[in-house]
Amino acid sequence: MKNFTRGAFALLMVVTLAGAAAAQITDIDDIQSYDPVTGAITSPYTGQTVTVEGVIYVPKGTYNSGTHYVQDATGGIQFFSSSAIPLTYGDRIQVTGQVGSFGGEIQIVPSGIVYLGNEAEVEPADMTVTALLGDYENVGSLVRTIGIVTYKSGGTFHIADAGDTLICYVDSDTGIDMGAMAIGDEYSVAGPAVIYNDATLGVIIEVKPRRQSDLVEDPSGDTVPVVEGVNCVDWTPEQSSPITVQAVITDNSAISSAALYYRDDSGDSTGVFLSVPMSNVGGDLYEGTIPGGNMGRQIDFYVSATDDGMQTTTNPGDAPAGWYEVALGFETIHDVQFVDVNGTTGDSSFNGRVVNIQGIV
Structure with a gap:
């Protein structure tokens, strides 16, 4: 699993409800600044404490225990906090924290979160593969693009359009099933545009789908369910x-x-x-x-x-x-762990099977 969306987080997370004193809000697009050629971070806010306001479009638990993405009208950005209150798609929040980076991607290291309510989910910005790959300031934003599957292995697949190829990565924690995907299929892919440091290609933009509906087969026609x-x-x-x-x-x-x-x-x-x-x-x-x-x-x-x-x-x-x-039912821990010393495999009879057990932690 690629862990480039996981970063440091504050040990003390201050979480409040709406009603806190008004903070000066910084546009996310002003924070998200990369060299247009190399993808190196050029944010003028690096090391500074900022407050952004936007809508959650990746809650923690999607990729790991703490990665979130929040988006305002100008763009999106990542923050990591496993101690944050449970947030879901469409939650409007204010995040205050220091601007830093992890794995070459700009993020906020939060010291406080203000929950403001729930509203409509963020809609992905539709763009071509070429447009997506051509601007590093797409990083952090929810995007959607269409292409033909040219490669598939494990959780990684590539889609191509008009001579450009986008790498997509499906984190196993999402539970997304790729069993129906095949080389030559046309797919619409949605998710945050993220930074990945490839040993051969350098700093590149990837897309990380969040849930099954972020992958749609045959989007140009009558899509499959x-x-x-x-x-x-x-x-x-x-x-x-x-x-x-x-x-x-x-x-x-x-x-x-x-x-x-x-x-x-x-x-x-x-x-x-x-x-x-x-x-x-x-x-x-x-x-x-x-x-x-x-x-x-x-x-x-x-x-x-x-x-x-x-x-x-x-x-x-x-x-x-x-x-x-x-x-079905519960097995005893003893039975699950028992191995017949006269057996030929040295394995439990439950090896490779799903079981339910109960006990005291």
């Missing part, structure tokens, strides 16, 4: 318990159907997936329930959605080869 936020309402069910699974499903037209596929798995990851329909329970949230009375160690499951253009997508994107797992 986006399935994200797959979650069990209860991740520690008993064998007798029904299991409710939720997912956020969106499309540029309409969703015609959604289904939850599941199988009762004794531990060998074989068997046929059955399905139950998922229903819209409000907004873009869909829900389906796996019947109780299962006999295996775990339930394997995935979500499928079809739009009104008869385009189907799944999460994980490589389902049914890939799936989510939820363990």
Whole structure:
């Protein structure tokens, strides 16, 4: 995992609610200054204490325990604080702190945060790959661009357009599934424009998607559905318990159907997936329930959605080869750790399996 968005943070984080004395606000674009050729930091505010006001578009927990991005009408900037109050998309805040940098990217090392309320989420700025790569002052801002996938390995993929290539990096902490992405696909990619120091290319601009909906296949046509936020309402069910699974499903037209596929798995990851329909329970949230009375160690499951253009997508994107797992019941710590000395592998019988345990910390 690349950790170039993680930086130092104040040991004492002062957090207040609206009503604090008015601070002098600095435009983020004035702080975000880089050499247009080399990408070296040229901010006139380096080392100074500033206050910026804007809207959160990357909350902590997206990439790691403390990285946030906040954006005003002029641009965006990163700050790192694992001790900050929980913030979410659309939260308007004021951040006060010293201007510094980490990994070649300008950031604020915060000493105080003022929460001002919640409003509409930040909309990404649409630009070509060429325009994005051509201006280092895009760094810190929420951007969106379109290109053809030319490379994919692990969490890194490249998209190309008009002779220019953009490197994109999907942090594993985001939970974004890239299973459906293939070389030659057209994708729209959104996320903060960030600095990455490449050993060969030098200081370059990357884009880091935040969530599944930041990756949209075939954006120039009828887009395929986006399935994200797959979650069990209860991740520690008993064998007798029904299991409710939720997912956020969106499309540029309409969703015609959604289904939850599941199988009762004794531990060998074989068997046929059955399905139950998922229903819209409000907004873009869909829900389906796996019947109780299962006999295996775990339930394997995935979500499928079809739009009104008869385009189907799944999460994980490589389902049914890939799936989510939820363990049934609880195992004792002794059983999980037990290894048969006469066995041939030297491994626990639970090796490679999802389990639930309980105990005292």
